[in-house]
Amino acid sequence: MQKLALFNGKSILKKALPRYNSIGKKEEQAAVRVVREELLSGFVGRAGDYFLGGKYVKELEKRFCEYFNVKYAVSFNSASTALQAAVGALGIGPGDEVITSPYTMSSTASAVLFNNALPVFADIEENSFCLDSESIKKNVSKKTKAILAVNMHGGSADYGPILKIIRKRKLKIIEDNAQSAGATYKRKFTGTIGDIGIFSFNVHKIIQCGEGGVLVTNNKKYGFRAQLIRNHGEAVINDLCKLPNGKRSFEPILGNNYRLSEIHAAIAIEQFKKMDKLNKQRIALADYLTEKLSQFNWLVSPLVFKNSIHVYYSYPFRFLADKIGIKRTTFIKTMEAEGFPLFIGCENPIHLLPIYQKKRIYPNSKFPFVSKEYPHNVSYKKGICPVAERMSEKELLETTICQPPQTKKEIDLFISAIKKIEQNIEELRKYEKA
Numbered sequence: 344m345q346k347l348a349l350f351n352g353k354s355i356l357k358k359a360l361p362r363y364n365s366i367g368k369k370e371e372q373a374a375v376r377v378v379r380e381e382l383l384s385g386f387v388g389r390a391g392d393y394f395l396g397g398k399y400v401k402e403l404e405k406r407f408c409e410y411f412n413v414k415y416a417v418s419f420n421s422a423s424t425a426l427q428a429a430v431g432a433l434g435i436g437p438g439d440e441v442i443t444s445p446y447t448m449s450s451t452a453s454a455v456l457f458n459n460a461l462p463v464f465a466d467i468e469e470n471s472f473c474l475d476s477e478s479i480k481k482n483v484s485k486k487t488k489a490i491l492a493v494n495m496h497g498g499s500a501d502y503g504p505i506l507k508i509i510r511k512r513k514l515k516i517i518e519d520n521a522q523s524a525g526a527t528y529k530r531k532f533t534g535t536i537g538d539i540g541i542f543s544f545n546v547h548k549i550i551q552c553g554e555g556g557v558l559v560t561n562n563k564k565y566g567f568r569a570q571l572i573r574n575h576g577e578a579v580i581n582d583l584c585k586l587p588n589g590k591r592s593f594e595p596i597l598g599n600n601y602r603l604s605e606i607h608a609a610i611a612i613e614q615f616k617k618m619d620k621l622n623k624q625r626i627a628l629a630d631y632l633t634e635k636l637s638q639f640n641w642l643v644s645p646l647v648f649k650n651s652i653h654v655y656y657s658y659p660f661r662f663l664a665d666k667i668g669i670k671r672t673t674f675i676k677t678m679e680a681e682g683f684p685l686f687i688g689c690e691n692p693i694h695l696l697p698i699y700q701k702k703r704i705y706p707n708s709k710f711p712f713v714s715k716e717y718p719h720n721v722s723y724k725k726g727i728c729p730v731a732e733r734m735s736e737k738e739l740l741e742t743t744i745c746q747p748p749q750t751k752k753e754i755d756l757f758i759s760a761i762k763k764i765e766q767n768i769e770e771l772r773k774y775e776k777a
């Protein structure tokens with residue numbers, strides 16, 4: 344390929360930007376403290392004092408309840424396992440459909456499959472990158488039991504119209520809030536809007552302990568079922584479901600080991616204390632970037648709903664090729680040469696992954712896509728989510744330039760790189776033709 348004139352060695356940024364790291368002394372001390380205390384996991388898979396975990400697990404959960412003003416918080420070893428437990432807590436199973444977004448991490452939809460139910464993909468909105476209520480309406484059927492909405496990039500779905508559908512159809516709603524801890528939608532914390540909300544402490548997230556997650560709910564039954572699923576519920580259910588008359592009640596449930604260790608919980612507690620501060624730093628940088636980007640009519644900043652807070656886990660923006668006359672790939676390459684890596688947002692819409700395209704998980708069965716419980720034909724064809732597919736193929740970009748230790752200075756340089764592209768646009772168009 345012809346070498347770009349702009350790639351002349353004089354890139355705007357001289358060395359790679361440092362990485363975001365929210366881990367410090369406090370986390371280190373917390374981990375050491377747990378090791379010295381010698382109880383690395385407080386869980387026992389039996390009814391009794393230790394069924395609900397050790398002291399750090401319990402403290403983390405208590406802090407979540409207080410901060411988010413929810414009745415129950417149940418920690419997990421990841422947001423993925425918490426999502427699986429959330430679907431299980433609602434009692435969803437074979438033959439049921441759950442409407443979810445194709446723009447997410449694969450584990451959102453897998454959580455439905457792990458419960459042998461069917462994910463149905465509704466499209467996203469082009470400004471929030473979250474589920475579109477109009478598309479949800481088109482995809483609701485008699486088999487729909489719940490909506491699994493995903494709050495992307497630190498923002499949120501437009502819950503006003505979504506909750507109307509939920510109430511009218513008597514559906515349940517789970518929020519995958521893995522990317523949006525601390526965000527709000529119309530003054531309410533995301534993750535607490537639905538029947539159940541999920542948070543992530545994965546190493547890449549806003550706050551992290553390596554691996555970890557939390558499920559929150561105000562519903563006692565869902566909270567209890569989530570605790571059972573987290574800790575081998577099938578083995579303990581008899582002991583925990585004693586009725587006042589001494590008889591035992593049976594609650595069908597299958598659990599696993601999805602428990603969070605004490606070291607992880609102790610680190611997560613320290614991270615959680617920092618969440619507001621970390622969010623404020625990113626919001627200030629993102630607001631500055633949004634203001635600067637407004638001078639380019641070919642780049643579109645993310646939507647922030649009225650009376651809502653976006654916490655910018657990453658900063659998503661749309662690239663309008665028709666308005667600038669170069670391709671997204673050329674823009675990415677040029678920005679990278681200037682020292683600013685960009686990422687393609689919505690890179691793999693979930694419905695296009697092989698298991699959905701082939702409708703097959705097991706070598707010898709098409710369950711749960713085709714089964715006695717589900718004698719229907721769910722569609723995962725390319726074209727069912729045109730907005731998500733357009734975002735993936737042409738428009739959506741992400742930058743981490745709004746994450747500390749970056750400052751406004753780095754954002755100014757980022758903007759200079761975009762200006763340099765505009766000034767050299769003819770050359771870039773020629774480069775594309777060559």
Ligand SMILES: *Cc1c(COP(=O)(O)O)cnc(C)c1O
Nearest residue numbers: 421422423447448521522543545
């Ligand atoms: C990261 C992420 C998950 C999974 O979180 P883990 O804690 O890594 O399991 C799920 N959904 C979304 C939207 C995510 O970003």
